[in-house]
Amino acid sequence: MDDVSKLMRRHTYVTKISTSFIYAILVSIAVNFFWTPGHIYSSGITGFAQLLTTISSRLMPFTISTGLGLFLLNIPLFLLSWRAIGHEFTIFTIITVFLSSFMIQLLKPIPLTHDPIICAIFGGAVNGFGTGLALRNGISTGGLDILGIVIRQRTGKSIGTINIAFNSLIIISAAIMYGWPYAFYSVLSLIVNARIMDMTYTRQQKMQVMIITNRPNTVIDSVQNHLRRGITIVHNAEGAYRHDAKTILFTVISRYEMGELEEALLESDPNAFASISDSVKILGRFYEPKP
Template identity: 30%
Template sequence: MKSKNETCDQKLKSDVKKEIKILIFGLIGALIMAVNIKSFVHAGGLYPGGFNGVTLLLQSIFENFFGITLPFTPISLILNAVPVAVSFLAIGKRFTVNTTVIIVATSIFTDIVPAIPITHDILLISIFGGIVNGIAVSLCLIGGTSTGGTDFIAVFFMEKKNTDVFNYILLGNAIVLIIAGILFGWDKALYSIIFQFTSTQMIHLLYQTHNKVTLFVVTDHPERVYEIIREVTHHSATELTATGMYSQQERGIIYSIVSRTEAKVVIRQVLESDPHAFVNVVKTDMFTGRFYMDDIH
């Protein structure tokens, strides 16, 4: 039997590991995004989605029409101020603070990373720049944070409403592209659509949290299984009591809905903890009710 101090120590170590993971994934994603902006986006004169695209558009407007060169960081931080405040109230304090760190890091990296164009072929820039951007965003989301701006909206709907809205955000970015097209030419705006579409598809490929499955775990150690599910997914579970018809022995059934990627980790750890457990995974297309993550608050 573990003492209360041992349990607290384990929880503290788990929280520290989680925060380190968030920071590492987020900073790598921020650096990749900054390099992408300086190497691909600037070279092609493109306008990526979200507030980064708005920031770049404002930089172009001030530089071309007023002869003023604005740094990336202050514009990005001002634009993200409102979403950060809303996220703090609607999504969670921990998630918002971590995302704010990534927003600041991305802005600073973008200002200090040297511009090294890899290619000047605008079609290649649109495709591969979009792929790299999707990888950067996905790294942040997988780590447990985001790149800010419209990602706050995406995370809110995924975690609170279990709805994937990345394609709707892509449509919302059309406003920025229309302005860019009117001011700087429609070719750049149309190539930016390719960039954003490629980025969105890359996020769908790498980030699978919105794809849910239902786990039914028949076990003699339901508490142990629940702790694994809680540790891996930060979601709760429901315990049912059942009787094995062949053995006539009473067993527990743990029922929980998790993401497809989380399910693989949970199943592996459950079978390591209880080799005699029986696990059934069912594809889940729709569900309603309270389904919030406890680690983003």
């Protein structure tokens, strides 16, 4: 068992490092092929690094490159992550941010087009896919992700307000540097980035599941063997057509777990009826894997 465990752990490490490298390539393409030529700012720390590059090139005798700025701005967050989240998580975050900074530095801006709309859309799409892929494989891309995890662990609250305020500052800076049209193009890029990221990374999307079955114990065992989810049982339900006894099961899953739920139902009761809908808000305890 120890050999199997070591092999699985090694496979996980290789997957994470490979994903970090893929993310680094994608974010460098977004920055150097689209955002920089189109004068578009990203969100979060990457956008702040771009802003530092613009300010230093205009007002200082030397220019702080986006790649270097990205790594330097993340250093305080690395320290916070090391103390508050975990060493393994922090090490992979450092690897991801270092590779991203290196690739951004290595790939010089190539202006495929200067059309700001095209640059905003494709830059946001490429970066959103890379970020979603990284999150899907349990990798943090650094920046405000770390702050968000720490605040959520300690208070149970998200940093939505902080994110909005930080990104609003970047958008206003884009307006000051390049004019308000470019600020709105940056907003467009943020929207595309978020949309593509949500399509790629589905673990944070919650769904309410209602299962109607006449084999409740078998279904419950199968679902809980596949998923770490609590289930609420409603007894004494009745089918209106045949008036046979039914049991209703309620649970909440992430969209990421849809495949496992379907597999569990096929194994336990192929005739079960399941209704799945998006959940707007969850109050109370909902298990999420630790980073």
